């Protein structure tokens with residue numbers, strides 16, 4: 001579906017160098033803090049910026065030749081035509097996308113109680129975010145690329161957006177989604193694969209199943225830290241009780257050191273350890 005091969009882009013104080021692959025039928029998440037390079041990578045994939053080197057294959061074609069009707073996207077910090085009323089935006093969308101599904105769009109507007117007669121700049125932040133995702137979904141694209149679609153939203157609005165994406169995937173098993181967020185819990189229950197980006201590079205890539213099954217956080221006293229086999233320690237952080245240790249071989253420690261406390265894994269801890277652990 002998507003293959004990004006050593007795509008490089010340099011700005012004065014920032015250098016992006018990323019490779020990734022997304023299979024048909026899968027949802028891939030990119031997690032990274034502010035300024036880590038998520039938007040730059042997405043813009044590169046969408047051919048909105050010139051890349052310095054590397055290549056991108058999207059929907060079996062060079063990314064510059066892809067039929068844009070097959071792509072649905074939202075980009076961070078790019079706002080809708082805010083001066084338009086929603087009903088006028090509908091006309092723009094019908095003329096923009098060959099396969100724009102008016103019935104689906106209006107049914108969702110009704111479900112979310114979006115007023116067709118209101119200008120978009122009068123919508124709340126949450127309404128605008130949902131509308132953005134809805135627009136990306138409404139022409140039945142094959143590939144969806146969503147940059148921080150849940151940014152700045154409350155928990156309920158975030159869940160509604162995640163549900164929209166799940167529905168989109170259920171409808172057709174050949175679709176794929178690339179989504180970024182700096183809120184790891186948004187990606188935890190949604191994605192099949194997770195990439196973590198920092199300073200323009202991927203720090204790691206794992207399947208969600210592997211992250212949840214095999215990764216774990218060991219909570220060790222100073223004495224345990226000195227005695228336990230460190231072969232599968234990935235990151236370590238000093239805590240007031242001793243050490244927090246991230247491992248990708250949770251079972252090894254469960255079996256060999258049953259007395260050790262192993263915290264149930266969640267993405268927030270995992271990513272904070274990856275970024276802040278040593």
Ligand SMILES: Nc1ncnc2c1ncn2[C@@H]1O[C@H](COP(=O)(O)OP(=O)(O)OP(=O)(O)O)[C@@H](O)[C@H]1O
Pocket residue numbers: 011012013014032033034035036037038039040041076182
């Ligand atoms: N047009 C540009 N000119 C110069 N520097 C840029 C440009 N666009 C992005 N950058 C720099 O590239 C880096 C990565 O920015 P990018 O927007 O890709 O990060 P991000 O992970 O999407 O961050 P955020 O979560 O805050 O949106 C930043 O240091 C940013 O200042």
